[in-house]
Amino acid sequence: MSDLAIRPLEAEAPPEVRRRAGFRGRLLVLLLQIAVVGLFLAIWQIAVSSGLIDKFWVSSPEDIVKRLWQFRNTVGSTIPGGIWSHVVATFQEALVGLAIGSTSGIVIGLILGQWRLLAEALHPLLNLANTLPRVALGPLFILWFGIGQTSKMTLVFTVVVFILIFNTYAGVLTVDRELVAVAHLLGAKWYHVLWKITLPWCVPWIIAGMRIALAWSLGAAVVGEYLGAREGVGYLIFTFSNILDNTGVLAGCVVLLIMSWVMFGVLTVIEKRLLRWRVHT
Amino acid sequence: MSAPPTDSANPSKLADSRDSSDRRPSEKISLRGISHWYRDPRSAKLVHAVESFDLTVADREFISIVGPSGCGKTTLLSMISGLIRPSRGAVDVDGTPVDGLRPGLMGYMFARDSLLPWRKVAKNIRLGLEFDKRDIDRDRRVEELVATVGLTGFEDHYPDQLSHGMRQRVALARTLAGDPEVLLMDEPFGALDAQTRTLMQEEFVRIWEAHQKTVVFVTHDIDEALALSDRVIVMSARPGRLQAEYVIEFPRPRNIEELHGTPEFQALRRRIWHELRNQVEHGS
Numbered sequence: 001m002s003d004l005a006i007r008p009l010e011a012e013a014p015p016e017v018r019r020r021a022g023f024r025g026r027l028l029v030l031l032l033q034i035a036v037v038g039l040f041l042a043i044w045q046i047a048v049s050s051g052l053i054d055k056f057w058v059s060s061p062e063d064i065v066k067r068l069w070q071f072r073n074t075v076g077s078t079i080p081g082g083i084w085s086h087v088v089a090t091f092q093e094a095l096v097g098l099a100i101g102s103t104s105g106i107v108i109g110l111i112l113g114q115w116r117l118l119a120e121a122l123h124p125l126l127n128l129a130n131t132l133p134r135v136a137l138g139p140l141f142i143l144w145f146g147i148g149q150t151s152k153m154t155l156v157f158t159v160v161v162f163i164l165i166f167n168t169y170a171g172v173l174t175v176d177r178e179l180v181a182v183a184h185l186l187g188a189k190w191y192h193v194l195w196k197i198t199l200p201w202c203v204p205w206i207i208a209g210m211r212i213a214l215a216w217s218l219g220a221a222v223v224g225e226y227l228g229a230r231e232g233v234g235y236l237i238f239t240f241s242n243i244l245d246n247t248g249v250l251a252g253c254v255v256l257l258i259m260s261w262v263m264f265g266v267l268t269v270i271e272k273r274l275l276r277w278r279v280h281t
Numbered sequence: 282m283s284a285p286p287t288d289s290a291n292p293s294k295l296a297d298s299r300d301s302s303d304r305r306p307s308e309k310i311s312l313r314g315i316s317h318w319y320r321d322p323r324s325a326k327l328v329h330a331v332e333s334f335d336l337t338v339a340d341r342e343f344i345s346i347v348g349p350s351g352c353g354k355t356t357l358l359s360m361i362s363g364l365i366r367p368s369r370g371a372v373d374v375d376g377t378p379v380d381g382l383r384p385g386l387m388g389y390m391f392a393r394d395s396l397l398p399w400r401k402v403a404k405n406i407r408l409g410l411e412f413d414k415r416d417i418d419r420d421r422r423v424e425e426l427v428a429t430v431g432l433t434g435f436e437d438h439y440p441d442q443l444s445h446g447m448r449q450r451v452a453l454a455r456t457l458a459g460d461p462e463v464l465l466m467d468e469p470f471g472a473l474d475a476q477t478r479t480l481m482q483e484e485f486v487r488i489w490e491a492h493q494k495t496v497v498f499v500t501h502d503i504d505e506a507l508a509l510s511d512r513v514i515v516m517s518a519r520p521g522r523l524q525a526e527y528v529i530e531f532p533r534p535r536n537i538e539e540l541h542g543t544p545e546f547q548a549l550r551r552r553i554w555h556e557l558r559n560q561v562e563h564g565s
Contacts, residue, residue: 187384
């Protein structure tokens with residue numbers, strides 16, 4: 001071992017990266033998932049077809065699929081046009097509220113992390129505000145901003161902003177102080193530390209917050225539409241339910257499900273990119 | 282407080298009394314009458330960390346500080362760097378009192394590599410250069426540093442993908458990036474395995490010999506202190522005082538592996554170990 005002519009780097013092997021489940025394992029999981037969903041749909045369909053459960057209450061997978069196919073061109077006799085403009089409207093409400101809400105939440109979380117005294121003063125107040133069900137404010141937002149999209153975006157904002165304040169602040173509290181010391185010793189100003197150490201350090205916390213906020217944003221937009229709107233998937237579902245069209249209600253829910261899948265899919269892509277450095281995850 | 286009178290109380294035991302003023306052109310760092318207390322955050326007790334400490338480090342001198350754990354070695358480094366202010370006494374670097382951090386002048390390296398896990402090797406080395414407003418070719422500088430610490434080919438690796446020794450190389454390159462005149466090293470190789478440590482020591486000495494910086498090196502490893510330094514300072518148990526001082530005159534460039542085997546090295550090692558053992562037994 002005393003032969004120092006060996007290049008040091010060849011003597012040091014990097015730690016082995018943990019391997020993921022193999023292709024066969026993943027295929028098995030996928031098949032199992034398909035089986036569970038298929039079984040659920042089959043039982044539902046058989047129960048309705050055999051007359052065991054009244055179709056009026058629960059509709060049936062077959063009817064829902066047919067209705068979804070119709071949605072391409074028409075959503076109902078009282079509402080002109082297909083589903084697409086409604087999907088776009090609800091997406092806009094959720095995404096604009098999410099974008100403004102999460103950006104504000106991150107900024108406020110970072111500010112609170114910088115001024116701990118302010119954080120100590122505001123934390124109980126923020127907690128209190130967060131316990132209020134924001135949906136209760138919905139009618140007020142409609143009064144202020146009208147029946148259009150702004151009132152729904154506001155509702156989404158009020159839900160999302162708290163989630164990201166709390167998550168970002170929790171992240172700031174865990175920042176490795178030695179990393180901050182290193183940055184200062186290398187000549188960093190406070191804004192360098194904030195931008196190059198604190199913010200990237202908090203990215204996993206922020207993404208965890210975004211996962212929660214994403215689900216809530218779609219929900220808040222839909223509930224906002226229930227309270228009063230002229231368009232949107234929530235508006236459609238509300239309209240269907242008024243005329244006791246339960247197939248329409250459930251078909252609308254399937255549309256929402258697909259929308260939230262798309263949103264989570266995009267977030268997962270962003271997450272993979274931002275957290276590339278975590279080789280173990 | 283049992284503060285001994287400063288000058289006469291420093292029992293400087295020079296291993297070799299040869300006048301070495303020709304090698305020490307000027308005074309780079311000077312600590313005068315440093316005493317320090319701090320409140321331990323957990324027990325809320327006042328800790329007397331350092332007492333009446335005097336030390337001057339010449340320009341381009343390599344000095345090591347050894348001492349029992351908790352004797353205030355790291356506290357001294359933090360004071361030189363400007364991270365903390367001594368309760369009493371003054372620190373001068375280049376004849377100017379230290380009043381806050383001096384990034385261009387002093388580089389600091391921790392025992393932990395403290396790399397940013399989300400940055401690749403090259404970007405980690407680059408960190409300090411990004412705070413520097415001057416117009417410099419940062420990419421080229423990073424390339425040079427990567428080569429200096431022997432990490433060519435690993436620029437695009439994340440810290441998680443590197444071994445401990447390689448991560449310390451990245452930290453060393455990051456510290457060297459701003460070309461500081463003074464390097465403050467806090468047990469930088471302490472967590473490495475024996476072989477890697479010796480390799481890192483040899484490379485560090487090679488870099489130091491090429492760039493001739495002033496180094497204050499804190500370690501608990503006597504072999505390391507002897508192999509690297511021009512002078513070794515032994516500190517007493519807490520509150521840390523200057524206990525003894527040894528001038529190390531092994532010729533340079535040094536081969537650390539060979540040096541370890543020489544009788545002179547072993548003799549000196551025994552003397553310092555004896556000194557240190559008294560302190561460890563006192564302290565506990």
